[in-house]
Amino acid sequence: MRPSTEQEGRASDELVRSLLESGALTPDWAETFRAGPRSLFLPDLVWAHDMATGRSTPVSGTDNPEGWEQAAYANVPLVTQWDDGQHTGTEPGTVPTSSASMPSVVAAMLRDLGVSDGMRVLEIGTGTGWNAGLLAHRLGSGNVVSVEIDAVMAEHARGALTRAGLTPEVVRGDGGDGWPDKAPYDRVIVTAGVRAVPPRWLEQTRPGGIILAPWGTHYSDQDALVRLTVEEDGRATGPFLRMVEFMKLRDQRLDWNRFREHVPEFPGDADMSSTTVALSDLGDRYEPVRFVTGLRVPDCAHVVNRSEAEDKAWFFDLTTRSWAAAVFRPGEPEATVYQSGPRRLWDEVEAAYRWWTARGEPGHSRFGLTVTAEGDRVWLDDPAEDVGAPQPTDLR
Incomplete structure (x- = not known):
C-alpha cells in the first residue's frame, strides 16, 4: 500500500488505537489497518450516515477536504452510491446501494473470520475495495478474490487497490454465484445482507472452512452475523454472533x-x-x-x-x-x-x-443457523431444536 501522508497517519493511528481499545480490532490486524486507511478507497463524494437519526449528509473532498477526512476516519458508515447508480447530485437518493462500512464493523468481522497465513478468501461485495485491500495486505493479493455486482463500483475498487499497490482479483458478477475459478476457499466473507444462503458458497468452501455472513428475514432490515462451518457432507452450521445491518444482495432485496x-x-x-x-x-x-x-x-x-x-x-x-x-x-x-x-x-x-x-427472552447468541440443500434452518441452543419453518429456497 502507498505510504500515507503525515496527517493521514495520525488519523489512522488514532482510529486504530480506538478500535483496539474497544476490542473490535485485534493486534494481529493493527498494522494492516495502519497501512491501509479507509481514505485510500473512498470516492470524492460520500454521505456520512448518522445511525441515531437515519440522516445521510453529503461530504465532498474537493469542497470540504477537512470534513471529508474527518468522515473518512470516523467510526460511521459512509454511503458511496444511491439507487444502483441511477442517482445524481449531492443530496441523498432514495435507497443506499453501496457503502463503506463502519471501521468497527469491518474490524470485528475480520477478527471473527479467523484468517491465518496462506488462506484463500472469497469476498462477496467489493464496494470501495477497502475490505479486499485489508485482506490482500494481510494474506497476499493472490489469495483474495472479491466479487462485485455493480460495474462502476468494481472499476472504482480496482483503481483504488492499484493505487494502494495491491492486486487481488476483483470480479464483476453476481455475488450469489461466488467465483468457482479459485475455489475451494478457506474463508468466505459476505458484506451484503442475505435472506437465504446461496448453495454455491457452500460448494466453493472447503470442509472445515468458514462462511461469515449477515443473515436475516424480510421482517426487518436487520441482519444477524452468522459464522458457519462447512461440514464434510456439504451442509454448514454455526452460531449467530451479533446484530448488524448491511445493504442486501440485489436479487434478495425486498421490493x-x-x-x-x-x-x-x-x-x-x-x-x-x-x-x-x-x-x-x-x-x-x-x-x-x-x-x-x-x-x-x-x-x-x-x-x-x-x-x-x-x-x-x-x-x-x-x-x-x-x-x-x-x-x-x-x-x-x-x-x-x-x-x-x-x-x-x-x-x-x-x-x-x-x-x-x-423461553426466557433468549438473545441472538443463543440462536444458530444450519444450511442444507433444503434451505436455511434456525435453531435455539441446539441444532436439533427448530425455531421456525425453513426459509424459502426460491430466493437463492
Whole structure:
C-alpha cells in the first residue's frame, strides 16, 4: 500500500488505537489497518450516515477536504452510491446501494473470520475495495478474490487497490454465484445482507472452512452475523454472533412496491380486535425479539409508521394479500388490531412474542443457523431444536 501522508497517519493511528481499545480490532490486524486507511478507497463524494437519526449528509473532498477526512476516519458508515447508480447530485437518493462500512464493523468481522497465513478468501461485495485491500495486505493479493455486482463500483475498487499497490482479483458478477475459478476457499466473507444462503458458497468452501455472513428475514432490515462451518457432507452450521445491518444482495432485496395493492382502503373489511401487547414489546432495531419474530413469522414484512397521534405497526404477507395493522395510541392500555386475508398475521406475531418470553427472552447468541440443500434452518441452543419453518429456497 502507498505510504500515507503525515496527517493521514495520525488519523489512522488514532482510529486504530480506538478500535483496539474497544476490542473490535485485534493486534494481529493493527498494522494492516495502519497501512491501509479507509481514505485510500473512498470516492470524492460520500454521505456520512448518522445511525441515531437515519440522516445521510453529503461530504465532498474537493469542497470540504477537512470534513471529508474527518468522515473518512470516523467510526460511521459512509454511503458511496444511491439507487444502483441511477442517482445524481449531492443530496441523498432514495435507497443506499453501496457503502463503506463502519471501521468497527469491518474490524470485528475480520477478527471473527479467523484468517491465518496462506488462506484463500472469497469476498462477496467489493464496494470501495477497502475490505479486499485489508485482506490482500494481510494474506497476499493472490489469495483474495472479491466479487462485485455493480460495474462502476468494481472499476472504482480496482483503481483504488492499484493505487494502494495491491492486486487481488476483483470480479464483476453476481455475488450469489461466488467465483468457482479459485475455489475451494478457506474463508468466505459476505458484506451484503442475505435472506437465504446461496448453495454455491457452500460448494466453493472447503470442509472445515468458514462462511461469515449477515443473515436475516424480510421482517426487518436487520441482519444477524452468522459464522458457519462447512461440514464434510456439504451442509454448514454455526452460531449467530451479533446484530448488524448491511445493504442486501440485489436479487434478495425486498421490493416494497409489491404491497401497494394489499390495502386498497383502511380498514376496509378487516377483522377488528384488541391486544395488550405494546409496541415496545415488538422490539426496536437490534433487539432480539424483533429478530425472533422474523424467524417465527416467515414471509412477513414489517414497518412502523409513527406520528404524535398514534403509531401504526404494519405486517404484510409476501405470498398472499394478507395484511395486519396494530394501532397504538398514547395513554390507551390496549391497541386496536386489524387483520385481513387468509393469514392472521397479527396472531402469528403475538404468538411469536409469547414464544420468546416463555423461553426466557433468549438473545441472538443463543440462536444458530444450519444450511442444507433444503434451505436455511434456525435453531435455539441446539441444532436439533427448530425455531421456525425453513426459509424459502426460491430466493437463492
